[in-house]
Amino acid sequence: MRTIKLIIQYDGTAYCGWQEQPNGPSIQETVELALAKILGQRVRVQSSGRTDAGVHALAMPAVFKTESGIPLKAFVDGVNSHLPDDIAIQSAEEVPECFRIIGGAVAKTYRYTVYNHHVRSPLCRRTSWHVRQTLDLAKMREAARHFIGEHDFSAFKGRNCSAVTSIRRIDEVNIQRNGHLITIDVTGGGFLKNMVRIMAGTLVDIGRHRFEPEHIVLLFEQPERRLGGVTAPAQGLYLLNVQYPAENHSEY
Template sequence: MRFAAGIEYLGTRYAGWQAQRHATGVQAEVEAGLSSVADQPIEVVCAGRTDAGVHGLGQVVHFDSPVQRPPHSWMLGANTRMPDDVAIRWVQAVDDAFHARYSAVGRRYRYVIHNARSRSALWVNRAAWWTYPLDASAMHRAGQTLLGEHDFSSFRAAECQSRTPWRRVESLSVRRSGAFVVIDIQANAFVHHMVRNIAGTLLEIGQGKRTEHSMAAVLAARDRSAAGITGPAGGLYFVQALYPPPYHFPAADGESALFGSACSEPGSNSAD
C-alpha cells in the first residue's frame, strides 16, 4: 500500500531534510521511525526538501509498504521512536498514482522576522533577528512585483540544481504582528534559497537601504548579485504542500501559532 504522511519538525539541529553521509537529516529520523513499525526498511519521498536549520510545519511525504498497518498505528508507532523535534501529525492511505513531490501543484512557506533592538532567547533559531526598524507596508508593496511567472535567477543560489529558474509566485504578503514581521509566499515551486533570498532583499527594502521600486530591477537583472542577503535559515518554515482533488490532507495546525493564517491583513505596521 501507499501512504501519505504529514511531518512537523524543528530543523535547528539537522543538516536539512535529505539524508546526509556525515550529518543527520530529518528524512533519516522519519524513515527510522516508520521502519521500526514495518519491521523492515521504509523509504520516504517528500514534497519539498528543506535546507539545514529550516523548519517544517506541513511537510508531506509518501511511502510504500507491503506491511498492513492502520494509519494511526504508523503515526503513533513511529512517533514513539523519533526524537522530540520530529513528529508525524497524520497518515492517510492514498492510491499508487500519488507522489508527494510530483503531484503537488503548489507550496507555501512562511518567513518570520523578530524585529527588535535586542535578541530573544526564546526565538533563537526560530526567527530571523533584525535590529533595525522595518516598514512592513513597503516590504509588502515591493513583494507584489514578484507575482506571476518569472525567471528567478536573481534569487537563486549558485548551487541550485533545477533545470530552469522559472517559477510562478501566486501570492506574497508581508505583515507585522507586534515585534514580528511575517512573510508568506506561495508558488508552484521554488528554486534553491529562493524564499530566503527574497526575504533578505525585502529586509533591506524594509530598512530603507533599497527603495520598494528597486525590486523590479532586481528581478529583471537575473543576477544573484543584484539581490539582497540570504535570510537566516531559522526564520523559514515549510507550511504546506498543495494538491489537486481527490487529495485532501489536513492543514498544518502549527501555522496559527506562528502569527495566524496567511489570509491575515498584509502590510500593517501597527503592533497587535
C-alpha cells in the same frame, strides 16, 4: 502495494536538512529509521521537497510504499514513539499508487519570520531572524507585489541549485506585523534552493532602505544573484503547507 502519505512536523535546528548528507543527521533518515521499527524493514520516504539545514516544517508531506497491512494509526502513534521529540508524524493516509508527491503539488506556502526590535529576543531566537533596524513595512509590501506572477528567479537561487529552469510562479506574498514579529508568507507553484530566504532577505533590505521596491523588477530583468539582497538565515523559515488536488481517502 500500498502508498502512504504522511504529514511530518519538525524543528529543523538539529538537522542537516530533509535530505541525507555526510555532515549530520537528516530528517529523512531519522523518519526512515523510525518507520523501519514499525515495518521491520527500511523503506524510502520521499518528501514533497527538500528543506535546508535548520529550516522547520509545520506540515511536510511525504510518501512511502509498503506491502504491510498494519493500520494507519501505527504510522502516526507507532512511528512517533520511535522518533525524537523534534520530529513527529501528524497524520497518515492511503493514496492511490499514481499519487505524485513532487509533480502533483498545486501550491506551497512558506513563512519567514523576522524579529524586528533593537534588542534580541531569547524566546524567539530559534524561530526568527533578529533585525535591529525598524523595517518600513509599506515599502516591503510595495516590493512584494512585484513578485506576483511568473518570473525568472535566477537572482533568488542558491549557488548550487540544480533546478533545470529558474522560472517560477508566485501567487501571493502577505506581510504582517504583530508586535515585534513580522511574518512574510509566500505561496507559489514551487521554489528554487534558498529562494524564499533570498526573497525575505531582499524584502528586509528594502525595508531598511538599502534598495527601492522597484529593485525587484530589476532583479527579474537582470537575473544575477550578486544584485539581490542577503540570504535570510535558516532558523526563520517554515514550510507551512503543501496543497494537492482534493481527493477522498481514509486518514488517521
